[in-house]
Amino acid sequence: MGQATDTLREAVFRANMELAGSGLVMGTFGNVSGVDREADLMMIKPSGVPYDDLTPAHMVPVSLASGEVVDSDLRPSSDTPTHLELYRAFGCGGIVHTHSEHATTLAQAGLPVRCMGTTHADHFRGDVPVTRPLTRAEVEGDYERNTGLVVVETFREAGVSPDEVAAVLVTNHGPFTWGHDAHQAVENARILEYLARMEIRVRLVAPDARCPDVLLVDKHYLRKHGRGAYYGQK
Amino acid sequence: MGQATDTLREAVFRANMELAGSGLVMGTFGNVSGVDREADLMMIKPSGVPYDDLTPAHMVPVSLASGEVVDSDLRPSSDTPTHLELYRAFGCGGIVHTHSEHATTLAQAGLPVRCMGTTHADHFRGDVPVTRPLTRAEVEGDYERNTGLVVVETFREAGVSPDEVAAVLVTNHGPFTWGHDAHQAVENARILEYLARMEIRVRLVAPDARCPDVLLVDKHYLRKHGRGAYYGQK
Amino acid sequence: MGQATDTLREAVFRANMELAGSGLVMGTFGNVSGVDREADLMMIKPSGVPYDDLTPAHMVPVSLASGEVVDSDLRPSSDTPTHLELYRAFGCGGIVHTHSEHATTLAQAGLPVRCMGTTHADHFRGDVPVTRPLTRAEVEGDYERNTGLVVVETFREAGVSPDEVAAVLVTNHGPFTWGHDAHQAVENARILEYLARMEIRVRLVAPDARCPDVLLVDKHYLRKHGRGAYYGQK
Amino acid sequence: MGQATDTLREAVFRANMELAGSGLVMGTFGNVSGVDREADLMMIKPSGVPYDDLTPAHMVPVSLASGEVVDSDLRPSSDTPTHLELYRAFGCGGIVHTHSEHATTLAQAGLPVRCMGTTHADHFRGDVPVTRPLTRAEVEGDYERNTGLVVVETFREAGVSPDEVAAVLVTNHGPFTWGHDAHQAVENARILEYLARMEIRVRLVAPDARCPDVLLVDKHYLRKHGRGAYYGQK
Numbered sequence: 001m002g003q004a005t006d007t008l009r010e011a012v013f014r015a016n017m018e019l020a021g022s023g024l025v026m027g028t029f030g031n032v033s034g035v036d037r038e039a040d041l042m043m044i045k046p047s048g049v050p051y052d053d054l055t056p057a058h059m060v061p062v063s064l065a066s067g068e069v070v071d072s073d074l075r076p077s078s079d080t081p082t083h084l085e086l087y088r089a090f091g092c093g094g095i096v097h098t099h100s101e102h103a104t105t106l107a108q109a110g111l112p113v114r115c116m117g118t119t120h121a122d123h124f125r126g127d128v129p130v131t132r133p134l135t136r137a138e139v140e141g142d143y144e145r146n147t148g149l150v151v152v153e154t155f156r157e158a159g160v161s162p163d164e165v166a167a168v169l170v171t172n173h174g175p176f177t178w179g180h181d182a183h184q185a186v187e188n189a190r191i192l193e194y195l196a197r198m199e200i201r202v203r204l205v206a207p208d209a210r211c212p213d214v215l216l217v218d219k220h221y222l223r224k225h226g227r228g229a230y231y232g233q234k
Numbered sequence: 235m236g237q238a239t240d241t242l243r244e245a246v247f248r249a250n251m252e253l254a255g256s257g258l259v260m261g262t263f264g265n266v267s268g269v270d271r272e273a274d275l276m277m278i279k280p281s282g283v284p285y286d287d288l289t290p291a292h293m294v295p296v297s298l299a300s301g302e303v304v305d306s307d308l309r310p311s312s313d314t315p316t317h318l319e320l321y322r323a324f325g326c327g328g329i330v331h332t333h334s335e336h337a338t339t340l341a342q343a344g345l346p347v348r349c350m351g352t353t354h355a356d357h358f359r360g361d362v363p364v365t366r367p368l369t370r371a372e373v374e375g376d377y378e379r380n381t382g383l384v385v386v387e388t389f390r391e392a393g394v395s396p397d398e399v400a401a402v403l404v405t406n407h408g409p410f411t412w413g414h415d416a417h418q419a420v421e422n423a424r425i426l427e428y429l430a431r432m433e434i435r436v437r438l439v440a441p442d443a444r445c446p447d448v449l450l451v452d453k454h455y456l457r458k459h460g461r462g463a464y465y466g467q468k
Numbered sequence: 469m470g471q472a473t474d475t476l477r478e479a480v481f482r483a484n485m486e487l488a489g490s491g492l493v494m495g496t497f498g499n500v501s502g503v504d505r506e507a508d509l510m511m512i513k514p515s516g517v518p519y520d521d522l523t524p525a526h527m528v529p530v531s532l533a534s535g536e537v538v539d540s541d542l543r544p545s546s547d548t549p550t551h552l553e554l555y556r557a558f559g560c561g562g563i564v565h566t567h568s569e570h571a572t573t574l575a576q577a578g579l580p581v582r583c584m585g586t587t588h589a590d591h592f593r594g595d596v597p598v599t600r601p602l603t604r605a606e607v608e609g610d611y612e613r614n615t616g617l618v619v620v621e622t623f624r625e626a627g628v629s630p631d632e633v634a635a636v637l638v639t640n641h642g643p644f645t646w647g648h649d650a651h652q653a654v655e656n657a658r659i660l661e662y663l664a665r666m667e668i669r670v671r672l673v674a675p676d677a678r679c680p681d682v683l684l685v686d687k688h689y690l691r692k693h694g695r696g697a698y699y700g701q702k
Numbered sequence: 703m704g705q706a707t708d709t710l711r712e713a714v715f716r717a718n719m720e721l722a723g724s725g726l727v728m729g730t731f732g733n734v735s736g737v738d739r740e741a742d743l744m745m746i747k748p749s750g751v752p753y754d755d756l757t758p759a760h761m762v763p764v765s766l767a768s769g770e771v772v773d774s775d776l777r778p779s780s781d782t783p784t785h786l787e788l789y790r791a792f793g794c795g796g797i798v799h800t801h802s803e804h805a806t807t808l809a810q811a812g813l814p815v816r817c818m819g820t821t822h823a824d825h826f827r828g829d830v831p832v833t834r835p836l837t838r839a840e841v842e843g844d845y846e847r848n849t850g851l852v853v854v855e856t857f858r859e860a861g862v863s864p865d866e867v868a869a870v871l872v873t874n875h876g877p878f879t880w881g882h883d884a885h886q887a888v889e890n891a892r893i894l895e896y897l898a899r900m901e902i903r904v905r906l907v908a909p910d911a912r913c914p915d916v917l918l919v920d921k922h923y924l925r926k927h928g929r930g931a932y933y934g935q936k
Contacts, residue, residue, distance in 0.1 A: 048700025099587040108584040109674030116342040117406040119333040172585040172680035206343030212406035232282025350810040351874040440811030446874035466750025516934025567821040576818040577908030640819040640914035
């Protein structure tokens, strides 16, 4: 494999180590992948290897088209088929899965992370949706792949753009986030957890609190994203 | 620019780094400014520059009167017009804006930080108010400036002195705090977050808890502030 | 005592130090034991010795059959009779007792850690049960032994396998966890605390949240445990 | 002053630094004192001096009988009269005052720390009481002294022994703890905060949870305290 693959391997390794240092995962929970669409390769963490032992060489290349492992003796993360379906449906370059405490709490509660303020709107243009539960057939069948398909269905049916809301909660399971690359997907995992912490407390302390006007949400989202953005340096 | 400006630049840089180390901000969230009223200068963090990269030279001088950037190629924080309006209306020397978790939770809930005990009264003489939501016209117009104006309106209409209560929650957004200088404004941001943590829990565990008598609030506030203060060394 | 005993002594010492560094205990709270069934020996932390002072030589060997201390002048943990009853009834190799904050909160509330999602199901096949309170006679009699017997009764009456759910909450007291060895028992104590944190928040934020289908629980548990497991490397 | 005074000065200094490192205080909040009853001396932290600047020489000696500062130009903690009243009424050797987050939350809520389990009973034989609010006359009069008198009244009227329950919550204010010496008083402040964290969560997650039988409380308390104790080494 070539130079581009080595760069991806290194970037995915680094993003996995960022995740390990983020406080969002314990033990071997969690995984990060990145994609090189031209090379038809997804690179992902191996299954069940402690973060302390990981090196770039452990990252497992998988064909985006076929789902087959390419040139590696290691098993990829057991969530690999979920990542593949998200890459196939969404335009992102990196994906993260965690069981981070507060986002997972909301996933277990079957509740979305509502957009209750500008901290949220600075990053995601509206609520972070929660999926429906998988059916028994979906669990008994190709479970990990079906998890990805249910995420895709959730965005399609709600008319939400995965480019503008780069996160989801899978009911009774936990969050997935994505971004332009593996690093940004980890950043979004951090932000999602931060928003989930606030969302849980707002729900408890003010069950009737109202979401801000969509104009405020758009104001903050568009301050940072898109052609009219004026946040940051030129 | 002269000696006084360098001193301000250094102080505002240091206060921004204090904020970065305080646990109150993540990523590039948050900003600190300071003012030199004689020189007509506000000094503020640049927009969207990671804390790790900041140096004193990055601090952006802005004219307090005109709002124009003075001798810098960097964009000031996008919240600059909010800071300017607060300096124009209040007598403070430093201002901090964060999205600190618990203060922001209350801002998203539309709830003030009530003065429920002596920890609060040692620092702020009464409730930390929460603003009304901005109107659609205020969001669509000069949004950041209007944010500052709504804060000023909140204090004026409630008859609260910004010298005695050096903090506010902007609804669906987050807290601003201020002080004699940038450093004290950061200290107040820390204290506000501490008080917000307790306020959320008091509301949950004892929804009917009563505020202490105003005499107790005054006793503690005046132990530490004003001519009769007897806290600390002479 | 022989080589195997030294190995056990060292392993139990290391697991106690892991526990001390885990954030699950404060002061001298908590204890870890391990067992060598062939040698009829349980090795356990001494009572009330600060973690900073512990060495392998402090670990106290106790006969599994008789409960007598073997070749040591130190008193074993006061919870020793509880550990002994669990080893006699369950097939585990290591046991941990903590007063970890969130698991103990649920024990004080008399509530189980329900299996609300895949984080739980990855480790425990169903709810972590809570015991009934001990009777007055059980408290006044052989209290620590009766604590163990009530745990055993809890699993037997609920038809739960201690191999598949390696944790329990003792009402008004705190958690015990176990595993193949002392190290794994500590890992399970960490995971139980993580699950307890989420369980408390789910109960607060969504009192009516529904447990996932048993198929999903089995899917995740069996992905990691037993003959069909496909998580981790071969 | 003699050798015994130097020893007390050093012990009180060290206990103040333990408190600073405990996470229970922020800024200059909190103070620790110790007493030498034979020498009629209480030693206490000076008022408003940052923990980073403290040395043993800063500790302020105060006459237990007269309340006068002895041989020091520094002002003692503003809470000095409260400490004095507690030493006069209780038999303790050290006292700590904090605004630790969860104990203060309960103080603001006007709620005791109920004895809900063995973690509590291992340290305090029953509920940690909360005082009545001070009257307006008590606030306007000798406020800090009256705070101590209200604590003493609380124990006397409830028939609670300050030797067996070495902690109190002052309504709308915060906790005081005590012990055989300044170090043990700090340990009790840590334990109180731990218990307060659990108490708040138990109240939220199980409002109707029942306190354990007094037999269980006594069993655990007496395992560790008094003539029949069998916890720890001989």
